[in-house]
Amino acid sequence: MARQVIVQVLCDVCESNEGATALEFAIGRSAFEIDLCGEHRAAFNAALSPFVSRGRSARSRAATMSPSSGPSQRRDPSETEAIRHWAKENGFAISTRGRIPGTIQEAYNARVSK
Ligand SMILES: [Zn+2]
The missing domain is CATH 3.30.60.230 (Lsr2, dimerisation domain)
Known part of the structure; x- marks a missing residue:
């Protein structure tokens, strides 16, 4: 689909x-x-x-200062999309707009770096 x-x-x-x-x-x-x-x-x-x-x-x-995982960090829009997509696929509750919650960002970072 x-x-x-x-x-x-x-x-x-x-x-x-x-x-x-x-x-x-x-x-x-x-x-x-x-x-x-x-x-x-x-x-x-x-x-x-x-x-x-x-x-x-x-x-x-x-x-x-070295960027923390906070929402103030500038993110490429396509990466935001990738994170949203990944979060949905992995059962995170995430809205289709607004900022990516820090917990999801951290989970995504941890997943990608593996
Ligand atoms: Zn306004």
Whole structure:
């Protein structure tokens, strides 16, 4: 049976899919990723602009530290698909959208490295 799985990125704030893309940011030592629609991305940028415009550009510690298995790590979309597919085949409860839970990511990593 042929299957086509379509992943839709929805804004984490309003669940709109209009122009929603992932945005990574770091505050202090913590790195985050959030999916934002155009409107909320603009709101995010507007809220931060007074600080960003005065800040010095720097590589954050979070970005330079060795990547943990956390969701902040940038992942290739095709890999996300592969993980989702693998998780389903292996009986994990996983939604068709949103981030891959850390436990599933770890299980997938452990499986692939074997
Ligand atoms: Zn939104």
